[in-house]
Amino acid sequence: MIEAVGLTKRYGDKLAVDNLSFQVRPGAVTGFLGPNGSGKSTTMRMILGLDNPTSGTVTICGRPYRELPNAPRQVGALLDAKAVHGGRSARNHLLCLAQLSGIPARRVDEVLDVVGLHDVAKKRSKGFSLGMGQRLGIAAALLGDPQVLLFDEPVNGLDPEGILWVRNLMKSLAAEGRTVFVSSHLMSEMALTADHLIVIGRGRLLADMSVKDFIAANSAGFARVRTPDTEPRQREKLTSVLTEAGAHVLPEQDGALRVTGLPLPRISDLAHEAGVRLWELSPHQASLEEAYMRMTQEAVDYRSTTDQKAGLMQPLPPGAEPPLPVPGQGQPGWYVPPPPQRDRPSASDTDAHAQDTPRTPGASAPARQPDSAAPAPRTASAASEQPSAPVAASADSAPSEDAR
Incomplete structure (x- = not known):
């Protein structure tokens, strides 16, 4: 001992x-x-x-x-x-x-x-x-x-x-x-x-x-109740009946109900009196993990926090796709590649566009740009956000000995 x-x-x-x-x-x-x-x-x-x-x-x-x-x-x-x-x-x-x-x-x-x-x-x-x-x-x-x-x-x-x-x-x-x-x-x-x-x-x-x-001692048991999935009104009716009887009812992700505050026989009697069919009525006890977390929640020294930068994200307009996360974004040495530029139209496409465009009296045909013409310069803000050359990779980004 x-x-x-x-x-x-x-x-x-x-x-x-x-x-x-x-x-x-x-x-x-x-x-x-x-x-x-x-x-x-x-x-x-x-x-x-x-x-x-x-x-x-x-x-x-x-x-x-x-x-x-x-x-x-x-x-x-x-x-x-x-x-x-x-x-x-x-x-x-x-x-x-x-x-x-x-x-x-x-x-x-x-x-x-x-x-x-x-x-x-x-x-x-x-x-x-x-x-x-x-x-x-x-x-x-x-x-x-x-x-x-x-x-x-x-x-x-x-x-x-x-x-x-x-x-x-x-x-x-x-x-x-x-x-x-x-x-x-x-x-x-x-x-x-x-x-x-x-x-x-x-x-x-x-x-x-x-x-x-x-x-x-560190958790509360609950009853798991399920009504027919094809009859959502019975689920709503049962929730109302159990709540009026003093129970606390929470919906589960799979459509079942988690009921606390009433014993199983009382839940069964209330469902029968209300004419609600039950597909499941079973007792459940919290796991050791849940009881342990409840016991030690005030004794944890190392606890993660929510990323503070999440509050800077603006809501997306309706129908917009959420942006994909970029690995390493915001870290030292992170490089943003410039966006792809649209292909310049060929000479034949320019001539065809000029023929299809209606001319007003006195207007001259649009002048053709030479193929060697440089693209329009970027604005100062864009130039500052996108460097002209990639930043050299740091030593930490080199492949490991195992990878080589």
Whole structure:
């Protein structure tokens, strides 16, 4: 079991973790959630003794990590999958870790089979993909067959098959009675993997409860109601009836209705009394992602904003097509090519036009322009907006080594 009591970490003026207390119990997968910069990585580093807390304590099975006898056999962790010497093969990397901890060499081959890297065990890790590096990091965490495991973004870079494998691995480890602590930003995966959640924001504890209780506490259930698509009047009639009964009705994009404030049996009775046929009446609960966003909306440090230049756009006239976005527009070195010029009429076209144009008495025929005549000069404003020669490409625009 992992237990933190009043855990606090300060870096100068930055308070990364603020009086954090929680327990991670064995026999369950505990998800560790929080926005970027909330203190998740710092907390994990303090659990593993990589950072010293400013105040408070954190213990594993009742002891600080540094006091555990032969800690790699009791605690396994994946914090950074890239923390591998690129010149070593996967097997040699694990073999070095095993020798340092007194783990038999046969265990190396066992974990390579578990993570699916047996066929590339003799290849240097610098040639591994991101997903292969994650598998190697998981193998290192499992090497000592520990009872406590910590994983930071374990499915990063894995394909769908690998994600499913990690999910089943976490559940099987917890089913064996081990303590499994997983940090992740993938809410959909946490909803399928975790049994319990610890949510922090700006270094403080926001929630410590089961996934089911967390969703129920931070979201409201709703009923999804659908009437026959061919009878829009019934949909309008039902909306009016439910609203009068005190429900809050919102239209869905697919034509259904989202109803809150009334239980399903009451919705069914009202529809029956109004003579409205229902094609669907089903209960729905918000997802873990929706509940998480509601919980942490005030604890996000890095939030995108609307492009301020959007307010400069003028409405288009009716029937006008919206302009296509131009990549790089407004950036330094951006060049606007001059608009294509209309082809000058040929001599035969000019003669034909002159013959077709009616002449008034006393008017002379239009004079022909020589073929070498220069086009009309551009105005000063146009000349200033369109340079005569393209601007030289910057170094950043040169093709990369991979592209060449």
